Amino acid sequence: MNRPEPDRSAEPSHSPTSVDPSHSPTSVDPSDSPEPPAPSGNPTPPTPRVPLHLRLRRNRGRLLRRSLAALLVLVVTLCTAAVVAYRMTDIPEPHPETVTQSTVFVDDKGSYLGRRGPVDRQEVALSQVPRYVQDAVIAAENRTFRTDDGVSPRAIARAVLASLTGGERQGGSTITQQYVKNALLSPEQSLSRKAREALIAIKLDRTRSKDTILEGYLNTVYFGRGSAGIEAASRNYFGVDTRQLTVSQGAALASIVNIPSYYEKAGSDPEVTATLRARWVWVLDAMAASGSITAKQRADASFPAFRFYPPGTTEGQRQYMIDVAAQEAADRLGITEDQLARGGYTVHTTFDLSLQDATTEAVKDLKGGKGVTLHAAVVAIAPGDGAVRLLYGGSDYARQPFNDAVGGAVEAGTALDPFNKVRPSGPLGALRKTAAPTPLKLASAYAAVAAGGVYAAPYTVTKITRDGRQVYTAHPHTQRVLDKKEVFMVDQQMLTAYEQAAPSIQAVPSTSADGSVPRTFFTAGAGGGITRRTVWSTGLDPQLALTVALFADRPGKKKNTTVPAQLPNDPPPTDSAAQTAAQIWQLAITGAKKG
Numbered sequence: 001m002n003r004p005e006p007d008r009s010a011e012p013s014h015s016p017t018s019v020d021p022s023h024s025p026t027s028v029d030p031s032d033s034p035e036p037p038a039p040s041g042n043p044t045p046p047t048p049r050v051p052l053h054l055r056l057r058r059n060r061g062r063l064l065r066r067s068l069a070a071l072l073v074l075v076v077t078l079c080t081a082a083v084v085a086y087r088m089t090d091i092p093e094p095h096p097e098t099v100t101q102s103t104v105f106v107d108d109k110g111s112y113l114g115r116r117g118p119v120d121r122q123e124v125a126l127s128q129v130p131r132y133v134q135d136a137v138i139a140a141e142n143r144t145f146r147t148d149d150g151v152s153p154r155a156i157a158r159a160v161l162a163s164l165t166g167g168e169r170q171g172g173s174t175i176t177q178q179y180v181k182n183a184l185l186s187p188e189q190s191l192s193r194k195a196r197e198a199l200i201a202i203k204l205d206r207t208r209s210k211d212t213i214l215e216g217y218l219n220t221v222y223f224g225r226g227s228a229g230i231e232a233a234s235r236n237y238f239g240v241d242t243r244q245l246t247v248s249q250g251a252a253l254a255s256i257v258n259i260p261s262y263y264e265k266a267g268s269d270p271e272v273t274a275t276l277r278a279r280w281v282w283v284l285d286a287m288a289a290s291g292s293i294t295a296k297q298r299a300d301a302s303f304p305a306f307r308f309y310p311p312g313t314t315e316g317q318r319q320y321m322i323d324v325a326a327q328e329a330a331d332r333l334g335i336t337e338d339q340l341a342r343g344g345y346t347v348h349t350t351f352d353l354s355l356q357d358a359t360t361e362a363v364k365d366l367k368g369g370k371g372v373t374l375h376a377a378v379v380a381i382a383p384g385d386g387a388v389r390l391l392y393g394g395s396d397y398a399r400q401p402f403n404d405a406v407g408g409a410v411e412a413g414t415a416l417d418p419f420n421k422v423r424p425s426g427p428l429g430a431l432r433k434t435a436a437p438t439p440l441k442l443a444s445a446y447a448a449v450a451a452g453g454v455y456a457a458p459y460t461v462t463k464i465t466r467d468g469r470q471v472y473t474a475h476p477h478t479q480r481v482l483d484k485k486e487v488f489m490v491d492q493q494m495l496t497a498y499e500q501a502a503p504s505i506q507a508v509p510s511t512s513a514d515g516s517v518p519r520t521f522f523t524a525g526a527g528g529g530i531t532r533r534t535v536w537s538t539g540l541d542p543q544l545a546l547t548v549a550l551f552a553d554r555p556g557k558k559k560n561t562t563v564p565a566q567l568p569n570d571p572p573p574t575d576s577a578a579q580t581a582a583q584i585w586q587l588a589i590t591g592a593k594k595g
Helices: 052-088 131-141 153-165 175-184 191-207 210-220 230-238 247-256 270-290 295-300 319-333 337-341 353-363 427-432 439-450 484-499 573-594
Strands: 103-106 112-116 345-349 373-381 388-392 454-456 461-466 469-473 478-480 520-526 534-541 544-555 562-565
Touching: 103 319, 112 319, 112 337, 131 175, 131 210, 131 247, 131 270, 175 191, 175 210, 191 210, 210 230, 230 247, 247 270, 270 295, 319 337, 319 345, 319 388, 319 461, 319 469, 353 373, 353 388, 353 573, 373 439, 373 573, 388 573, 427 439, 439 454, 439 484, 439 534, 439 544, 484 520, 520 573, 534 573, 544 573
Parallel strands: 103 345
Antiparallel strands: 103 112, 345 461, 373 388, 373 544, 454 478, 461 469, 520 534, 534 544, 544 562
């Protein structure tokens, strides 16, 4: 029979210290036994918390060792990443737009006419940049350029801080960094691009010479006035080539690089000019302090005069000349006009810019009547050579891009009558059959008379250069089209027409300015009296053949069309043409003597 278990709940409990281990089947570690819950009426006091500074003091050595280890790992990691990034970073090729060049056109004396191309930039070798101009740019932008590693840690730190805090864009980059940013990378502003810029700058500095970097920088940095590179800037600010810059001009251009969009108004805006002058002084003082210029050069330096900006109206008028020269230059090189415009050529033309501008002033007062537009075309050619010295094709290229001097078919009327009794060969033979020749063709015909019967094909380009090398040289193409007897007969016909002309035309001198060389003026045209439609006035001697053509048109019945119109009669158009021709002739003779 089962006996019930005794109730032990009433037995007194024994503390662990009262238990005799010899009577226990196993030895029990008091620490392994769960601690009985404290009676609710007598809670156990909490363990006191050790102060933080005591804990740090006790563990200081261990924390320091761990921190140093972590820092070392970080430094090694960063250095390794930098080395890997440096080795993996390639120096990219320049952006196409930064190496695209324009083609520049100059007159017979080397004066700037204008350009063709998407950007106003022409490369120059560093050897063509005066040393004091190089030093001026270094003084303005990066005075440690010759000795630094291509980067400025301080500038990079400022840029990083600005990116993290959302502050303003920071400048102060080295010339090498600026070149990398402008020519090799995108204009994006980010930490990753800034880091890549620094890596490329360091690599560029270690693999390229300082002169190579400076040359690239000077050929790509923006100077304002649409000028990319120092060659374009030299022309647009001072009207000279880079190699002709003075100390003062070089310091001024160096000062402009800082804020080109602001300083480009120098010379026309008094406030901008004053601000630039202060920076110019700062640059010159730095150059003198570093020994780049002597004390005498510093003392002799005066603030330079700038070309007016924006350019005047005559700049647009010159496009008529550039159109003709560009077409001829492209044809001589066997390329398209677009390839010419982007090729970085310098096209030396036959034009006399001073005479061209003077002619523009001489014809500007010629006016048409009510609803009638008066056109004037003026051509001057060197007899026996064919060089076109003057080519006035219209008053405003922006409104009328069509060149009246080259493409205008002007009714000849009696303008070719002096050739009626001769049988010229070659181009003159074909010209006799033309009812409406261009002013250029008619002028070249009379130039053959002035040259004793030798016709020279008209041309506008004397030579073309690129990268300092001459790639084309013009050679006159001549042929005899009249014998001496025929030349005499044509000349006599012109004199007869001159003697039969109105007294106002006869008042035009019939000899050269020096009184030694006979000169003939011949005025003719289509229509007569008050129905005069065209007037031609031609003067010639062995040095020059000049033709002025006047004609008029009025709006046609259809939109955007014109039809020929009668010339205004007040003053008589024959008088206007003859007097204009005489005035331009005198300008040409005077200019030739000065030249």
